[in-house]
Amino acid sequence: MILVTGGAGFIGSNYVIQAITRGNQKVINLDKLTYAGNLETLKKIESNPYYRFIQGDIGDRILLPEILNKFQPIAVINFAAESHVDRSIHGPGEFIETNVVGTFNLLESVRAYYESLSEEVRAQFRFLHVSTDEVYGTLSPDAPAFTENHPYEPNSPYAASKAASDHLVRAWFHTYGLPGITTNCSNNYGPYQFPEKLIPLMIYNALNKKSLPVYGDGLQVRDWLYVGDHCDALEVVLRNGRIGETYNIGGNNEKTNISVVKTICYLLDQLSPRKDHKSYIDQIEYVRDRLGHDRRYAIDANKIRKDLGWSPQETFETGIEKTIRWYLSNPDWVHSVISGSYREWIAKQYKH
Ligand code: NAD
Ligand code: DAU
Numbered sequence: 001m002i003l004v005t006g007g008a009g010f011i012g013s014n015y016v017i018q019a020i021t022r023g024n025q026k027v028i029n030l031d032k033l034t035y036a037g038n039l040e041t042l043k044k045i046e047s048n049p050y051y052r053f054i055q056g057d058i059g060d061r062i063l064l065p066e067i068l069n070k071f072q073p074i075a076v077i078n079f080a081a082e083s084h085v086d087r088s089i090h091g092p093g094e095f096i097e098t099n100v101v102g103t104f105n106l107l108e109s110v111r112a113y114y115e116s117l118s119e120e121v122r123a124q125f126r127f128l129h130v131s132t133d134e135v136y137g138t139l140s141p142d143a144p145a146f147t148e149n150h151p152y153e154p155n156s157p158y159a160a161s162k163a164a165s166d167h168l169v170r171a172w173f174h175t176y177g178l179p180g181i182t183t184n185c186s187n188n189y190g191p192y193q194f195p196e197k198l199i200p201l202m203i204y205n206a207l208n209k210k211s212l213p214v215y216g217d218g219l220q221v222r223d224w225l226y227v228g229d230h231c232d233a234l235e236v237v238l239r240n241g242r243i244g245e246t247y248n249i250g251g252n253n254e255k256t257n258i259s260v261v262k263t264i265c266y267l268l269d270q271l272s273p274r275k276d277h278k279s280y281i282d283q284i285e286y287v288r289d290r291l292g293h294d295r296r297y298a299i300d301a302n303k304i305r306k307d308l309g310w311s312p313q314e315t316f317e318t319g320i321e322k323t324i325r326w327y328l329s330n331p332d333w334v335h336s337v338i339s340g341s342y343r344e345w346i347a348k349q350y351k352h
Contacts, residue, residue: 001026002238003073005058005106006080008037010193011130015079015231020045028071030064032057032098035345036083040336041192059102064109069116075126075238076110078103081165084196085134085158086349089291092157099161100168103129107172114178127180128238129169133223133250134159135184138294145223145298148184148246155292166246179243183234186250186299189319190227191326195334196345198222198257199320202264203327204334206280207272212265213350216289218258221296225251226319229312236310247308250299253316258284260320267324287350 007016007029019025031037033055045051056063058080080102082088082095110127117125136146137153154163169180189197195204202212233249241247255263265280274280304310314322327334 001028001071001073002075002077003028003030003067003071005030005076005078006037007031008033008039008042008053009079009083010036010197011188011227011230012077012079013038013041013192014190014227015077015234016042016051017045018228018231019235020048020051023050026050027052028067028073029053030056030058030067031080034082035339035341036194038192038194038337040333057102059098059105061105061109064106065112068109068113074121074124075128076106077128077130077234077238078106079130080106081162082158085156086196086290087345088156088158088161090348092161095157095161099158100164103165103168107168107178111172111176111178122179125179126238126241126243127169127172127178128234128241129166129180129182130234131166131182131184132159132162133184133186133248133297133299134294135163135166136297139296139298141296143296145250145300146184146248147300148248148303155294159294170244173244181237181241181243182246183237184246184248184299185230185233186223186225186297188225188227188230190323191330192333193227194337196342198260199264199323200327200334202261203268203324206265206268206283207328210283211285212261212280212283213285213287214258214261215287216293218261218286219256220293221254221256221298222260223250223298224253224255224260224316224319225249225312226314226322229314229319232313233304233310236308237304240308242307247304248299248301249304249310250301251312251314251316251319252299252301254296254298255316263320264324267321271324272328
C-alpha cells in the first residue's frame with residue numbers, strides 16, 4: 001500500500017493509473033482537487049479494489065494521521081503542489097501555502113507515523129518527494145546541464161517554493177532520520193496535462209482556431225520528458241533509490257519553445273488538417289514575455305542511469321506524436337477539465 005498525494009493531477013494520475021494497471025500495488029490517492037485535479041482522469045480505475053480516492057489537503061494535520069494510521073502505507077509519494085509558473089507570478093501565496101507550509105505539515109504527519117512503526121517496517125519505509133529542475137535556476141547556452149550538485153538558484157515564486165520544500169525533505173532526513181528521497185525532473189508532457197501548460201495549450205488552441213501565444217522571442221530552451229518515462233523513473237527510485245539522496249530525471253531533449261510549437265503545428269497539419277488547408281503555423285503569435293523568464297533548463301541524468309539503470313524509452317519525436325494523437329482522441333477529457341475558472345485564467349494571462 002502506498003499513499004500518493006496529488007494523484008488527480010497530471011503526473012500523479014499517470015503514476016496512479018500505471019501502478020493500478022500493472023496490478024502490483026495498492027494505492028490511496030489523496031488530492032485536494034484544486035483546478036488542476038480532475039477525477040475524470042481516474043474514471044477507468046475508480047472501482048478497482050486496489051485503488052481508493054480521498055479528497056483532502058496534504059497540510060491537514062487531523063486527516064493525514066487518520067489516513068496514515070488506518071492504511072499503514074509503506075511509502076508516501078508527494079506529487080501535490082501548485083505547479084504553474086505563470087500562476088505563481090500572479091499569486092504566489094497559494095504556492096507558499098501548499099508547496100512550503102503544506103509539505104512541512106505533511107512531513108510532520110509522516111514523521112509521527114514513521115516513528116510509530118516497527119524497526120523492520122521503518123527499514124522499508126520511503127518518503128519520495130517529486131520536485132523540479134527549476135530549483136537550479138537558469139543556464140547560459142553553453143553551460144553544462146544541471147547535475148545533482150548544482151547550487152539551488154530558484155528564480156520564480158514557484159521554483160522558490162519547490163526549493164524550500166526540497167530543503168525541508170533534506171532536513172527531515174538529516175535531523176529526524178525520515179527516509180526521504182527527492183527527484184528533480186525536467187518538463188513533462190503527455191496525456192492528461194492541463195491545457196494551461198505549453199504543449200496541451202498549443203494543441204487545444206490550434207484545434208479551436210485560437211492564436212498560439214509564444215512568450216518573448218520563443219528561444220527559451222526546455223528539456224522535455226514523456227510523462228510515462230518520468231513515472232517509470234519514480235518507480236525505480238522508490239524501489240532502489242538511496243535514502244537522503246536526490247536524483248535528476250530528464251529526457252535529454254533540449255528544444256526551443258518555438259521549435260516545439262512548430263513541431264506541434266506540422267504534426268497537426270498531417271493528423272488533423274485545417275479546413276482551409278493552411279498550416280497551423282499561421283496561428284503563431286509572439287506575445288509579451290513571462291516576468292523573470294528562465295532562459296534554459298537541461299538535466300544531466302547520468303546518476304539515475306548509472307546507479308539505478310533508468311533511461312527514457314520515448315524520444316521527443318515519438319512522445320510528441322503519441323501526445324497529439326491522445327489529445328485528438330480525447331476531446332471530451334479536455335472539455336471536462338475546462339471550467340469557468342479556466343476561461344478566467346486564460347483571459348487574465350493572455351490579455352493584450
Ligand atoms: P498538477 O498541477 O497537474 O497537479 C497537482 C495536483 O496536486 C492536483 O491534482 C491538485 O489538486 C493537487 N493539490 C494541489 N494542492 C494540494 C494540497 N494542498 N493537498 C493535496 N493535493 C493538492 O501538477 P503536475 O504537473 O502533475 O506536477 C506534479 C508534481 O511534479 C509537482 O510537485 C511539480 O512541482 C512536479 N513537477 C512537475 C513537472 C511538470 O513538467 N509538470 C516537472 C517536474 C516536476
Ligand atoms: O522544468 C520543470 C517545470 O516545467 C515544472 O516544474 C513545472 O511544474 C511545469 O509547469 C514546467 O514549467 P515551465 O514554466 O517550463 O512550463 P510551461 O509549460 O508553463 O512553459 C514551457 C515554456 O513555454 C516556458 O519557457 C514558457 C513558454 N510558454 C508557456 C506558455 C504557457 C509560452 O511561450 N507560451 C505559453 O502560453
